[in-house]
Amino acid sequence: MKDVFKLLLPAPLRELIRKAVLRGDTVHCPVCDRGAIAYLPSGSPPRPHVLCPFCGSRERARMAWLFLKERKVLRAGLRVLHVAPERCLSERLTSLPAVKYTAGDKFTPGYDYPPGTIDLDITAMPFAADSFDLIMCSHVLEHVPDDRGAMKELFRVLAPGGMAILMVPIALERAATDEDPSLTDPQERIKRFGQFDHVRLYGRDYVDRLRAVGFEVIEDAMTERMDAASVFRFGLLRSEVVHAGIKR
Numbered sequence: 001m002k003d004v005f006k007l008l009l010p011a012p013l014r015e016l017i018r019k020a021v022l023r024g025d026t027v028h029c030p031v032c033d034r035g036a037i038a039y040l041p042s043g044s045p046p047r048p049h050v051l052c053p054f055c056g057s058r059e060r061a062r063m064a065w066l067f068l069k070e071r072k073v074l075r076a077g078l079r080v081l082h083v084a085p086e087r088c089l090s091e092r093l094t095s096l097p098a099v100k101y102t103a104g105d106k107f108t109p110g111y112d113y114p115p116g117t118i119d120l121d122i123t124a125m126p127f128a129a130d131s132f133d134l135i136m137c138s139h140v141l142e143h144v145p146d147d148r149g150a151m152k153e154l155f156r157v158l159a160p161g162g163m164a165i166l167m168v169p170i171a172l173e174r175a176a177t178d179e180d181p182s183l184t185d186p187q188e189r190i191k192r193f194g195q196f197d198h199v200r201l202y203g204r205d206y207v208d209r210l211r212a213v214g215f216e217v218i219e220d221a222m223t224e225r226m227d228a229a230s231v232f233r234f235g236l237l238r239s240e241v242v243h244a245g246i247k248r
Contacts, residue, residue: 093136
């Protein structure tokens with residue numbers, strides 16, 4: 001029946017029907033500013049209440065966007081570096097007036113990237129110092145073997161007064177980061193670090209690494225100051241924390 005549906009209706013019409021059916025006011029995505037009857041399941045294995053049916057945002061993107069709006073970071077003329085760009089945030093950032101937007105990722109076979117994304121090694125970036133007012137680098141550093149080198153580069157290219165969003169998966173119950181450069185087996189990485197391509201699991205000492213390269217660190221567990229209804233409506237994770245670095 002599903003295949004027949006695809007044959008009878010062209011893709012654009014199917015998408016219109018899907019969005020019409022899902023439109024509602026039970027949840028509200030702060031990234032695309034649209035209401036829906038629910039967030040969709042996503043992940044492996046699938047988790048409920050994750051994906052915005054309209055822009056595709058996930059919990060961490062929605063939290064980062066709320067944080068940027070609350071801190072009044074978003075403005076005309078921003079120079080933005082977006083590492084491993086989420087399409088939902090890329091669309092919003094590039095819509096800012098007079099924005100100068102650069103997107104970069106370390107290209108990997110089998111993946112696709114938003115148009116204009118450049119192949120980028122964040123441990124050796126081809127940008128002058130103080131080039132960007134805002135850096136978005138969310139859930140990236142846990143993939144980078146030389147994370148301290150990457151942090152130094154991110155600090156170098158951030159302009160004085162600028163902000164870098166540097167969110168990572170973090171085990172707040174752990175004082176120290178767990179990492180082992182010799183561990184390459186994907187299944188062992190899943191068991192120890194949570195994902196086959198993660199090279200570490202950060203602990204509370206993550207902020208010490210950021211401070212060591214010069215960042216002034218903001219650590220904001222946003223859901224702790226929000227009521228349960230808002231956490232559900234915006235589709236946020238209680239375990240997610242915004243880490244932002246400021247360059248003075």
